Amino acid sequence: METIIKGVLAESTLQDKVKSTFIAQLLKQTAGQSKADAAVLLDLALELKLSHCPSRRILGKIPQRLARVHNILNGNTLTDDEKQEIERDMEILRHFGERKCISADEPLDYAIQCLLVLMYNSLPETRPLAMASYIEFLVEHLAVMPIPTSSSLETVSLMTKSAINLLEQCWSSGPDNVFMTIPQLFLRLSDDQRECSLGVGYLLQAIPDIHTSVVDPFVQNLDVTVLWRLEFTVQRLINWLVTTDMTGIGAWIVAIMESLASRGEFVLLRKMADENAYKIARQLAFRSRRHDAFRVLKFLLTGYHHSPVLFHNISKDLVPLLVSCRKSPDDRAFATEVSNLAQTLVIHFGDSDDVGARVQKARIFLDLPTVTRAEALQTMQDYSWKRGLQMQGEYSNHTLEKDMSIDYSDRPNMLRIGTTAGSRRKPAFVQPLGKVGLVNLGNSCFMNSALRALYCSSDLRRAVLVDTLGIDPKKTMTLRLRETFIGLSTSRLSIFTPLMLYKALPEWLNDGHQQDAAEFTQYDSNLLEETRMEDEDPASKRALSSFQGAMVNQIKCSVCGAVSSNKEEFYHLTIPLPKSESADIQDVVDIFPSIEDLNDENSNKYFCDGCGALQNAKRFTMLGSLPQNLILSLNRFEFDVKRSQRIKISTPVLLREVIHMKVQDSHETQGYQLYAVVIHTGESAHHGHYYTYARDDDTLAAGTQGSDPATSTAWLLYNDTSITVSSFEAMQQKLANSRSDTPYMLFLRRMDTALTQKKSKTDLSKMTVSSL
Structure with a gap:
């Protein structure tokens, strides 16, 4: 206690009045009590936090001084008698932490959390016995890590490493503790009401890739009504991937997406792909991010077989990337991966805008291996999002209709496709005459039926597919119509999901209720007419004139x-x-x-x-x-x-x-x-x-x-x-x-x-x- 008081008196940044208040409360609280110094400090910190007294500023100083205090408590400068006295106090400290901090109803102040983390690192005997609550506390501590400033960087870094070290010790003591950690991680990552700091990302970095296998049983046991949380989780991780140099995030993004695919959540996956593929592809140019980015991008591009739009949108950036990768063996290995992916997608989706020719030119320039058609088809089959949906027997249209059930949740714009429990699917099937079916997004048959008839109108189809390449990107509906027609014209596909077109419709047409097919057709015509009138768009003019x-x-x-x-x-x-x-x-x-x-x-x-x-x-x-x-x-x-x-x-x-x-x-x-x-x-x-x-x-x-x-x-x-x-x-x-x-x-x-x-x-x- 004398050491703590001397430390307070020596603190030059505190006013004498604050020092006096702090010491007075300290002496009053310890009078007649036989508590260890750390327990007294914990109790005082909580008291100051709850009472909002002027000495609250002390809390900001506690984490900075705890390392020195705990070195003393840990016995670096203590006599044998003092060490024995501290050992007797371990149980007191453990009970204190469990009662007032680990099981607290309200979130703890970050400074108090820091005190506990340092104590648990320095005094292992004080760690809580309730492992689940202990893990939850450590994950929460990492989740609320403040953005470090120049003055607090060292302290925040120390606390983050200390908390992760404690979790790693938990995992090594029992494999079940990993299973308890990951649900806590995802619950925090998926909470859209609270911020989640990069501390959780650093924790994901620390978990070996082998433990990503825990993700699938966790996702499979989730109720369909909370699957939107996984979308939020993936989006948060992708944002970290494209804005930080944190490594290892890609493995977790892919693990979650694979589990969603095994549940048949293809609409949700396609939405993620549409919104993120391009910005993920841009990270391939950064050495520290490219391996994670490539892992996710490969999953997105090779998993969804029903539209070449994603690949065509980013293909123009892949060739310059290939040419720049020639400085080291690691660069060459990465260039080979990118080249193989590009060749595979060109073989599967067909060449467009001479992408294939440019890819082959770069491959020859770098002397990279050639991907054969058999290898490309095998890769697309191996990475198909449907590969987890294995089915016994032949895959028929009747079975498809039976297995695909629609869940239309109350969450706005969140459309999901689920599969009947226990059903399994082959990686692909062939529609009659190479045609492509349209997925019903939940009462969207009015749109699918009209789209099919409009697509059969050859004049309109040609105008949309050929003439609208240069349309204004602001005309979302027209772009989505073209994307849908591209999907329908890709004969190697079996089905296409027109989610983005559906979302581009006005609210009165995509509110989840049954609408009128004629009204959809009329809306489509009116939209093309407005485009023609505003911009004298020749594509719209040709599409409408017929x-x-x-x-x-x-x-x-x-x-x-x-x-x-x-x-x-x-x-x-x-x-x-x-x-x-x-x-x-x-x-x-x-x-x-x-x-x-x-x-x-x-x-x-x-x-x-x-x-x-x-x-x-x-x-x-x-x-x-x-x-x-x-x-x-x-x-x-x-x-x-x-x-x-x-x-x-x-x-x-x-x-x-x-x-x-x-x-x-x-x-x-x-x-x-x-x-x-x-x-x-x-x-x-x-x-x-x-x-x-x-x-x-x-x-x-x-x-x-x-x-x-x-x-x-x-x-x-x-x-x-x-x-x-x-x-x-x-x-x-x-x-x-x-x-x-x-x-x-x-x-x-x-x-x-x-x-x-x-x-x-x-x-x-x-x-x-x-x-x-």
Whole structure:
């Protein structure tokens, strides 16, 4: 005690009043007590912390003086009798720490934690017996490590090393203690309400890579509702990887991601990859970070097989990196790894923007080994995110549909794909005709079905894939649409997850509820139209021009005979549906041209500018021009006034592979060939499911060149990830057998042959405004 008092009196930075207060409390607290000096100091520190007295500044000085104090307590300058007295006090110190610090309800001040850590390092006998609580305390101490200043750097570094040393001693005393440490680490790393210092990162550095095997059982036992915490954990670790020179972080990032992959959390992994791949790739240029960065980057690029976008986005930075790696054997070994990865991805995804040629040029320049196609395919299989999902037997579309279950948590924008417990998957499977399925993100079938039909529109597909390479990066929706089309056009893939496109939609379309496929299509068209109008974007112009038609409305006043006319452009045409037992699609589209009476009976009298009053009139609606690609939306949903709710019109419609449309001032009709149908299944306007029938492109091209479309059977049924070969007849049969499965949107292409001679049931030649 005398040593402590002398140390306080000698402290030149403290005022005499503070020294006096500190010593007075010290003497008062120790009067009549037989406690070791360290216990007294602990008790006093807690008392000062809780009472907020002026002597609180002492706490800042305690960690700086503890090393000297504990050297004395540890016996460096003590007699044998004094050493024996300290040994008797060990149990007192241990009980004190367990009672007031380790089991404290409130977080301890960092200075008090430092006192305990130094005591536990200097006096092993004082360490708590409750190992779990002891480990939790040490992890928490590292997590709250303050950002060191120039004056506190030495102290903070000493405390961090001391705490890690204590944990390493725990691990060496029993392997189970590692299992207790890692959950505590992840709980702290995943806490988005509190800061987590680099001290935890330094602790991860200290854990041997072999112990990353503990991560998987920990992750597998997590409930699906808390998986978002792992995303936060990975993001925190990635931020450390790209901003510090801390080594060993990559092994833990990959370990967590591998466990997520084994749970089938591919949507979550793809989100992480999209947000982080580029900045991780940039770390390859830093010698201290490149091995961790490469480990993570390889996992991201070789694990997700369904899109080349990630690789193409960073490929331009890989070649300069290769050329610069020629200074040492370590550089050459690293260059070989990067070269092998680049060659593998070029083989798997195909060459784009001459990436393959530049990679080979750099490989030859550095005299690096060549990756064969067999080696590349084996690597992609070995590193596939699906490799942990092994499945007994053949992998079928039916099994895929069964195994993939959707969990839509309450956490915003957090979409997950899980797998049925116990199911296992092969690394890959092949869809019919090399097609690519779309993952349902949870009530996103409205988007998947419309996307599939739009992708089958060759003019739009070409414009999006080819012409939009130079679009403004700010146009997120257009970029995501292109990314999705790239995924769908990569035939070696089996499924594609359109998560980023879904997230780019406005909130009213991606709120997790069932939405309208026609509204999605209309939104897409409007967005491309805005892009065209704002920037005169040629890509958007080309994409839209093939869908652009015009509607002409003419109104003739029944009193003065004046005619008003207006022209409206459209990108998809909505047609009313009769409420009847059945309808023929040709009869449905034959409403054009149409006549409507505007009068009192219909409560829609027309205000005539010539008469200056409301008058009876007739409205004549006709098609002014028809596009190359025609989208027809059957108006299946309407508002029922009596029931005050939106209802579905379930009238069955007989489809035809060729229909005829009447154009204004033409006595003949234009033939259109059906190439995609979006089906809505369900009795309600608020619930149900969407899927799409579409003709194969090759067959459709043959059909437009004069073959009889009725003889074609190459139709495919696209139901999210499930793709099956079908036929037009099979589609007709299914629709005939089910009242709830109803055609909703029809996608048609104008036939390149001469105008057909088929006449509408109405005498079209006589129906002009002059005849009204």
